[in-house]
Amino acid sequence: MDFLDPRKRRAHTIRLMVGYVLVAIAIGLGGWLLLKAASGYGVDPKTGDIVQNGLLFVGSKPGGADIYINDNLQGSQTSARLILPAGNYKLTLKKDGYRTWERSITLNEGSVARYVYPFLFPAEPQPQTIKEYTKAPPLITQSPDRRWLLVQRPTSSSGSITFDEFDAANLTKQPRALVFPSGLLTSLTSSTLKEVEWSTDNKHLLLRHSFKGGNEFIIFNRDIPAESINVNKLFDISPTEVALRDKKIDQLYVFLQNGGQLQIASTANSVVTPLLKDVLAFKPSGTNLISYATGQNAPSGQVIARIWDDSQSYALYTFRVGGSYLVDEAQFQGHWYYVVGSNEDERVNVYKDPLGSLKNPAIGRAVPLLSLNIIGATKVSFSNNTRFIAAEAGQKLAVYDLETQSIYRYTLENPLAGILRWMDGHRLIGASNGSVFVTDYDSTNQQTLVPTNYSGGGFFDPNYEQLFTTAVSKAGVVLQRVDMRAGVDLPR
Structure with a gap:
């Protein structure tokens, strides 16, 4: 019997020890690879080089916008998660009926970047009259919940x-x-x-x-x-x-x-x-x-x-x-x-x-x-x-x-017609050259929307789907609403 043969027993022991060592190496290597993957390391499929990636979250209001990285269409729409090699990029969002949003971004090694704040404005905003006044209202104000x-x-x-x-x-x-x-x-x-x-x-x-x-x-x-x-x-x-x-x-x-x-x-x-x-x-x-x-x-x-x-x-x-x-x-x-x-x-x-x-x-x-x-x-x-x-x-x-x-x-x-106010958590709003003016906090994506005579630019409803402002009319001044939705997002 093999277990009684000293040489065979020694060989069996050696095989077990080698197996244990190989398993330990495999576990260690797997753990190391998982650690590197978690740190953002990966293999560039085009060059085969090892690169360190970053994680990019992209969102928008409204959702469903096409995502472009350096003018290349990605295979997902907002909201989405992208894994990209660390570096500098141009991030662009496009959706039918809306103006393009874009800015330069830097994605660091092993970092998580979130650009979930983009607001897509309609390409051709259409004001609709709510009420006419003989002249400009002396004061317009809105409750903190933006309802009243x-x-x-x-x-x-x-x-x-x-x-x-x-x-x-x-x-x-x-x-x-x-x-x-x-x-x-x-x-x-x-x-x-x-x-x-x-x-x-x-x-x-x-x-x-x-x-x-x-x-x-x-x-x-x-x-x-x-x-x-x-x-x-x-x-x-x-x-x-x-x-x-x-x-x-x-x-x-x-x-x-x-x-x-x-x-x-x-x-x-x-x-x-x-x-x-x-x-x-x-x-x-x-x-x-x-x-x-x-x-x-x-x-x-x-x-x-x-x-x-x-x-x-x-x-x-x-x-x-x-x-x-x-x-x-x-x-x-x-x-x-x-x-x-x-x-x-x-x-x-x-x-x-x-x-x-x-x-x-x-x-x-x-x-x-x-x-x-x-x-x-x-x-x-x-x-x-x-x-x-x-x-x-x-x-x-x-x-x-x-x-x-x-x-x-x-x-x-x-x-500017007056001091800028915060539209939300990432944008400032006011009036410039007789129109509603909006800019992202860093001066990117500046927007000129509709004519207004209100120095504060305008107000929004609770869901940021309607913009309210005033404009000069033939009879005086009109309070208007402007739908911020376009294309497939418009109510049917």
């Missing part, structure tokens, strides 16, 4: 103020007339309204009312106009600015420029509580966080940007006195970002989680994450998804991408 569009009627002979409320989610409904209650406003002489901010309940709108002899602030209840509030009358004060605390109407931040007093006012019991003094500008967030600029304890010719957090104030940045101050803050991917600058400065500083350093006695100071170099900035803002920070100075923009840590600086070719 309020259009102020040109002042009637009686002088009363009325909004037409359009349901952007159901355009077959007739607009509802929202009339300001009599006695709400102090005076209607030379009366103008300006939007300050909406509450997150999508019902209450804070307005600044200017009239001959003064200003006042109104909390307008679009659901029940009779329950609207005159802030000045309720608290018997004349504030310079008012802001909603935590985007609710229960409590307000009331700012009086004389003395720089910032107070908290409760609409429930009409009580006003002092909070800060010597304030020059402020921007609240939530219930216990305020970014503000102050001259208190600042060196001559300078001001200090500070953060008020849960009853404690921390000095963030000292810079020279300006005509207006830019302060803002927002949270992105679990981190807090603060923006500070002025219209006289040559830069706008961006800070990441500065409170951690400011609260640490061993550090006691914050270092900027970066500076957006732009002279004479008049506005700073976060995109709707808070991923991008934009600083504007006329036609000049500086935009920082918090996710990719990229900075874009550019000058728009044509003058």
Whole structure:
């Protein structure tokens, strides 16, 4: 028997050991190959060379767009996942009835790139009249959920103020007339309204009312106009600015420029509580966080940007006195970002989680994450998804991408009718040369859509399928809607 023969038994043992070694090598090699594949390594089918790939996700609104890489049609449509060798590419999206979207991209080794934000605009947008007005509406505003569009009627002979409320989610409904209650406003002489901010309940709108002899602030209840509030009358004060605390109407931040007093006012019991003094500008967030600029304890010719957090104030940045101050803050991917600058400065500083350093006695100071170099900035803002920070100075923009840590600086070719606003998380909208103007955050894919006389460009419905704007007509001004769908996406 073989197992009794020492030579055969030894040979069997050797074969087993060799087998074990080969299996171990195969497992190790397989694991190594899987690791490399997971890291993006692959074999170029054309050259046979080993290359390191990247993963590219491509999406669009609407979907079903053809994907081109370096002008070569790919075998899939949006939304899609592509595995490509690392390198620089031109990404192009095309769909019948829509304008082409394209931009240059860089795909790094073993990285994942997501371009799922492209918006395809119709090739030939067709405006349709919703309602005619004798002249341009003095104010157009929209609720945060983009459902309720309020259009102020040109002042009637009686002088009363009325909004037409359009349901952007159901355009077959007739607009509802929202009339300001009599006695709400102090005076209607030379009366103008300006939007300050909406509450997150999508019902209450804070307005600044200017009239001959003064200003006042109104909390307008679009659901029940009779329950609207005159802030000045309720608290018997004349504030310079008012802001909603935590985007609710229960409590307000009331700012009086004389003395720089910032107070908290409760609409429930009409009580006003002092909070800060010597304030020059402020921007609240939530219930216990305020970014503000102050001259208190600042060196001559300078001001200090500070953060008020849960009853404690921390000095963030000292810079020279300006005509207006830019302060803002927002949270992105679990981190807090603060923006500070002025219209006289040559830069706008961006800070990441500065409170951690400011609260640490061993550090006691914050270092900027970066500076957006732009002279004479008049506005700073976060995109709707808070991923991008934009600083504007006329036609000049500086935009920082918090996710990719990229900075874009550019000058728009044509003058703007007003300040750009964020259309969504990736695009800015405004008006230029008498038409609605839209651009991606990095200045690519600039679009001129339809004629408009509205300096803000326009508004969208909740699904971004309808654009609302105004345009001059023979009889006056018309409110229009423009379908953003085309081709096979149009309703049948």
